[in-house]
Amino acid sequence: xxxxxxxxxxxxxxxxxLSAAKLQAVDELSPEIKSRFSQASSRSFQRFDPERERTWRxxxxxxxxxxxxxxxxxxxxxFEQEAALAQRTVEHINRLRPRFxxxxxxxxxxxxxxxxxxxxxxxxHSDFSKIAPExxxxxxxxxxxxxxxxxxxxxxxxREHFGDDYFSFWVGGTFNIVLNSSVLKDPxxxxxxxxxxxxxxxxxxxxxxxxxxxxxxxxxxHPLFLEQEDEPxxxxxxxxxxxxxxxxxxxxxxxxxxxxxxxxxxxxxxxGDMEMITTGPVGRPLGNDPSGFRxxxxxxxxxxxxxxxxxxxxxxxxxx
Numbered sequence: 001x002x003x004x005x006x007x008x009x010x011x012x013x014x015x016x017x018l019s020a021a022k023l024q025a026v027d028e029l030s031p032e033i034k035s036r037f038s039q040a041s042s043r044s045f046q047r048f049d050p051e052r053e054r055t056w057r058x059x060x061x062x063x064x065x066x067x068x069x070x071x072x073x074x075x076x077x078x079f080e081q082e083a084a085l086a087q088r089t090v091e092h093i094n095r096l097r098p099r100f101x102x103x104x105x106x107x108x109x110x111x112x113x114x115x116x117x118x119x120x121x122x123x124x125h126s127d128f129s130k131i132a133p134e135x136x137x138x139x140x141x142x143x144x145x146x147x148x149x150x151x152x153x154x155x156x157x158x159r160e161h162f163g164d165d166y167f168s169f170w171v172g173g174t175f176n177i178v179l180n181s182s183v184l185k186d187p188x189x190x191x192x193x194x195x196x197x198x199x200x201x202x203x204x205x206x207x208x209x210x211x212x213x214x215x216x217x218x219x220x221x222h223p224l225f226l227e228q229e230d231e232p233x234x235x236x237x238x239x240x241x242x243x244x245x246x247x248x249x250x251x252x253x254x255x256x257x258x259x260x261x262x263x264x265x266x267x268x269x270x271x272g273d274m275e276m277i278t279t280g281p282v283g284r285p286l287g288n289d290p291s292g293f294r295x296x297x298x299x300x301x302x303x304x305x306x307x308x309x310x311x312x313x314x315x316x317x318x319x320x
Contacts, residue, residue, distance in 0.1 A: 066261025105142025
C-alpha cells in the first residue's frame, strides 16, 4: 500500500515538473514571434501598405476565425484541446494561403486579471506564430480579452499582448475596420474609450467613402444582432441603445458586412443590404456547429462565404 502511495506521489511530481517546463518553454518566446502580435498600432495594421492596398487588384479570400478561447473546455485548468484545434487551423491556413487571417475575439478564456491568463496568451502566441510569415494575422479583442466590463487597465493589458483594440487597414481595394465591441456592449467603466472609438469610426467611414472603397468590412467580437436588426437585447448581441444608431451609420456608409464571433455557433441576418455574419468557434462549440472557421471570397461586386468544420476544409480555394 505504501509503495502504491509513494509511486503515485512520484508520478504526480514528475507530471508537475513536466507541466512547469512546458509553460516555461511557451513563456520564453522570441522577440520576433512577439513582434508579430504587435502589428496593430497607431490605429492601423502595419503589415499592409495603405497606398498600395487602396487599389482593387482582383478577387482574393481571407479566413475569419473566432473564439479560440484557450482554457474553455476545462474551465481554465488546461488548454490542450484548444491548442490541438488551433494547430489544425494553422495547418489549414498554411495550405490554403489566404490574403490574411483574422481572429474575431476571445483569444483566451481567462481574463487579464486571472492567474492563468499569461499562460493562455503565450500558448496562443506559440501556436499562431506558426502561420507562414507572409500571411498577416489580425487579432480582435473580445469580452474575455478585455472583460465583460472593460476598463482602461484591461484594455491596456490586451494592447500589451496583441496591439490596438480598434484600428483599420486597406487590403486589395477594400477597407477593413476593427472595433472593440466590448465597450459597445458595456461602456460603464470606459466611457471615454467608446467616445473616442465613435469619433474615430466617423472619420474612418468618411475616409472609406471618399476613397471609393470597393467594399467596407467591419470586424468585431460581439454580433450587432443574430438574425433581426431590431431583435431584443440579450447576452449575445449589442444593446439596441447603441446598436440602432450604429447600424444606421454603417448602412449610410454602404458597409458590405459585419463579421463577428462570440456566439460559439453560426448565425446570419441582414440590415438592409448589409450582412451580419456570426461565425462559429475554433475552440469549444455551444451548439450544433462543430469547431471550424469561415472562408470569405471577395469579388469586385460581391462576397461569398462559407463556414467549414475542421474535418471538412477544402484542399484549396478557387477564386472567380
